[in-house]
Amino acid sequence: MDAERFTRLSLVEIDPAHDGILIEPAYATANNVTGRAIYRNAVCCLRPEACDALLRAAALARPIGYGILIFDAFRPQKAQEILWAFNPDPAQVADPATGSNHTRGIAVDLTLVDAATGRPLDMGTGFDAFCKESYHASTAVSAEAQANRFLLLGLMTAAGWNHIESEWWHYQLPGADWPLLSDDSAPAPMM
Ligand SMILES: [Zn+2]
Helix, strand or coil: HHHHHCCCCEEECCCCHCCEECCCCCCCCCCCCCCCCCCCCCCCCCCCHHHHHHHHHHHHHHHHEEEEEEEEEECCHHHHHHHHHHCCCCCCCCCCCCCCCCCCCCCEEEEEEECCCCCCCCCCCCCCHHHHCCCCCCCCCCHHHHHHHHHHHHHHHCCCCCCCCCCCCECCCCCCCCCCCCCCCCCCCCC
């Protein structure tokens, strides 16, 4: 890793007890596309600006009966290299040579849950399902799943996030000047 490309930063860890946001870090378990755990620590952390925007989204979701469930947030470069080795397709995984917005600490993978039951809403596909049905505008999933995606899209957009068209679960802060963060930006999932 070319250390000069990376900035070290103190990240904000999402605290489910304090922030009212559920976390289920997919890469800390074998329940991800690679079929094995990549992270040692089941933590979700973000740049402070992204954490603020996530809390805004949670505050919009709460009064209408929904909660937020995070699958991934800051992703160390080492983890991005593992994902790239597993699936070196730039349409689906950011090339580590360019760097992922997850490694910039400004991207989050998430879904909505019913606040009463904690059950995730039907989004039509799983998180990290790299297929055409995962596009926000896919009409190949049920009408309910389409409506649930638009609900997530609406409240994340209102909270200041941008979406990418191919992944209903992925959101990132606007702007192109966010630096890549070093793997030891704390608290780090892989340390
Ligand atoms: Zn993502």
